[in-house]
Amino acid sequence: MDHLGRDFFSRDTLTVARELLGQRLVRVLGDRRLSGRIVEVEAYVGEGDQACHARCGRTARNAAMYGPPGHAYVYLIYGMHNCLNVVTGREGFPAAVLVRALEPVEGIAVMREKRGGRGGSELTSGPARLCQALEIDRRFDGVDLCEVDSVLFVERDTGVPGEQVVKGPRIGVRGDEEALSAPWRFCVRGNRFVSR
C-alpha cells in the first residue's frame, strides 16, 4: 500500500479533509502496526477561522500549522488529552485537518490495552481516544508524516464514495456565526466509529 505524500496534503484543506475519509492512519510501534480507516475529520482553515487555533496568530503551540503540509500538529487540550491534526495547504498558511475518529483495522488488541481495556466503538471514536489508542502525543508535534521511515503516516486505502460522505458543522467549537455554521466536519454515513 502506498504512503500518501506531500502532494496529497498540499492541496486545499477542505479537499484534503474530504479525501482523508477512508484512508488509513498507521502508527508503527516497534515491530507492530496499529492502524485504522479515517471515518471522521474536521477542517480548520487560517487565522480568519474563529474556531482555528491560529485565530490569534502564530504561537509556540500552533507553530506546526504554519509549517509545511504533511506534517503533524499535535496539541494538548483540557490539560490531559492529545489531539492529532494533519497540516494542509501551503507552507506559511495555518490550516490543518483534525482526525476525530478511526475504524480500527490492525493491532486492535494493543489499542485496547492502551485504552485501559475499553473496546468496540470506545476504542478510537474521538480525537483524544484515537491518540491514546495509537500512542500519539506531543512528541509527534511537527513530525513529517511523508518521510519514508516515519512511524506515523497515512496510507492509501479504499476511500469513501461521495454518497457516503456526511458534511456538517464542527463539534465543540466556539467562535462567530461563520465558525459555528461552516460545514467543515466530514464523516462516513452510518459508520459506528464516528464520534457522538
Add this chain to the structure above:
DNA sequence: GGATCGATCGGCT
C-alpha cells in the same frame, strides 16, 4: 439512549 458535570493543567484571548 441522552444529558450533565467534574477532572486537570498548559498556553494564553
Add this chain to the structure above:
DNA sequence: GCCGATCGATCCG
C-alpha cells in the same frame, strides 16, 4: 488567573 477542537462517570428515563 482563566479556559479549552474532550473524556468518562453518573444520573435520569
